Amino acid sequence: MALDLAELATNMASAAKEVITESWDDIQPLAEANFFLLAEGITNIEEKFLLGDISEEKAKKLLRMKKNTLEIALLTIEGLSLIAVEQAINAALNIVKDAVNSALNFTLI
Amino acid sequence: MRYIKHHINFLLLLLLPIIASGCSVKFIADYDEVTDKLVTDLQRKMEYFFLDLEYKFGTPEADYKNYIELYKEIKTDLKLLELRASALPQNEITVKQVKLVQKNLLLFEEIHKDGLDDMIFIEEPRKDFTLAFINILKLELAKKRGE
Numbered sequence: 001m002a003l004d005l006a007e008l009a010t011n012m013a014s015a016a017k018e019v020i021t022e023s024w025d026d027i028q029p030l031a032e033a034n035f036f037l038l039a040e041g042i043t044n045i046e047e048k049f050l051l052g053d054i055s056e057e058k059a060k061k062l063l064r065m066k067k068n069t070l071e072i073a074l075l076t077i078e079g080l081s082l083i084a085v086e087q088a089i090n091a092a093l094n095i096v097k098d099a100v101n102s103a104l105n106f107t108l109i
Numbered sequence: 110m111r112y113i114k115h116h117i118n119f120l121l122l123l124l125l126p127i128i129a130s131g132c133s134v135k136f137i138a139d140y141d142e143v144t145d146k147l148v149t150d151l152q153r154k155m156e157y158f159f160l161d162l163e164y165k166f167g168t169p170e171a172d173y174k175n176y177i178e179l180y181k182e183i184k185t186d187l188k189l190l191e192l193r194a195s196a197l198p199q200n201e202i203t204v205k206q207v208k209l210v211q212k213n214l215l216l217f218e219e220i221h222k223d224g225l226d227d228m229i230f231i232e233e234p235r236k237d238f239t240l241a242f243i244n245i246l247k248l249e250l251a252k253k254r255g256e
Binding site (some may be wrong): 030034037038041044045048053054057058061062064065066068069071072073075076078079080082083085086087089090093 | 133134135136137202203205206209210212213216217219220223226227229230232233234236237240241244245247248251252254
């Protein structure tokens with residue numbers, strides 16, 4: 001049976017899309033929770049500073065800590081996205097592998 | 110249509126060496142049990158540290174000089190974690206995260222030296238460290254890739 005390239009490409013895209021969608025469903029709430037907590041913290045620091053409860057120097061240090069924590073959160077999102085892309089590519093590769101093997105009627109790959 | 114087919118052929122041609130080698134692609138390190146344990150232990154230690162500070166807040170017992178040994182211990186643990194993470198291939202993201210936690214510890218140490226004269230100096234850094242460790246662990250566990 002000859003390989004249908006258009007069908008193969010569509011199946012590859014569907015497999016990849018499914019993985020990406022599932023991963024984004026996991027990443028989105030994590031990203032939102034991180035951003036909410038960090039925004040809340042920054043607001044608390046600003047409030048304390050405006051009330052004169054804390055010095056500018058110390059407020060800046062707290063904000064630098066928030067900036068670093070935000071970077072850590074973004075790095076996790078980057079890592080999770082990389083894993084999602086990796087899994088999407090592998091899902092697409094599996095479609096090709098199955099299609100080639102079934103077209104040849106033996107396990108080539 | 111011919112244009113699309115041409116591109117699909119080209120894409121398959123590009124993927125062929127990967128497919129033929131029977132390999133799957135990998136962009137990020139595998140899960141590491143040692144990292145997982147080190148981060149979990151650190152999280153516990155930091156949580157105890159902040160709880161202790163919270164109890165002693167407003168008393169001389171909360172002074173920096175009483176925590177020097179604990180800072181040394183946490184710095185050593187973070188260095189061990191950094192070394193472990195650096196030794197693993199494709200693990201740059203985790204290494205960067207650990208270095209940022211180290212920066213945050215130094216910033217908190219500076220604040221502590223100046224004196225914790227408001228609860229916000231305990232509450233906000235505590236949230237930062239908790240969030241940082243949750244994020245590092247979340248990524249580490251995702252590296253299991255459904256295994």
